[in-house]
Amino acid sequence: MNVERTDDVVFIHILANRWRDTPTRQALYRAIADQLTARPGMRREDIQVFISNNDKHDWSFGNGVASYVPEADA
Numbered sequence: 001m002n003v004e005r006t007d008d009v010v011f012i013h014i015l016a017n018r019w020r021d022t023p024t025r026q027a028l029y030r031a032i033a034d035q036l037t038a039r040p041g042m043r044r045e046d047i048q049v050f051i052s053n054n055d056k057h058d059w060s061f062g063n064g065v066a067s068y069v070p071e072a073d074a
Contacts, residue, residue, distance in 0.1 A: 003045050012049045017056060
């Protein structure tokens with residue numbers, strides 16, 4: 001990808017649903033890089049962000065229940 005990293009590289013892994021479009025994701029990547037270069041002064045090249053997508057039925061917020069799946073479909 002033509003990115004030269006240092007030993008200060010940071011990997012940011014975001015687990016998220018698929019409802020964000022590409023322009024929104026691109027804005028998120030820029031905002032993260034902007035914030036981390038402003039404070040604490042990281043190099044943009046040392047910031048790698050990746051999003052793992054999933055669907056609503058992949059989430060359980062507790063009690064062993066698929067939180068977004070209606071009881072009739074479970």
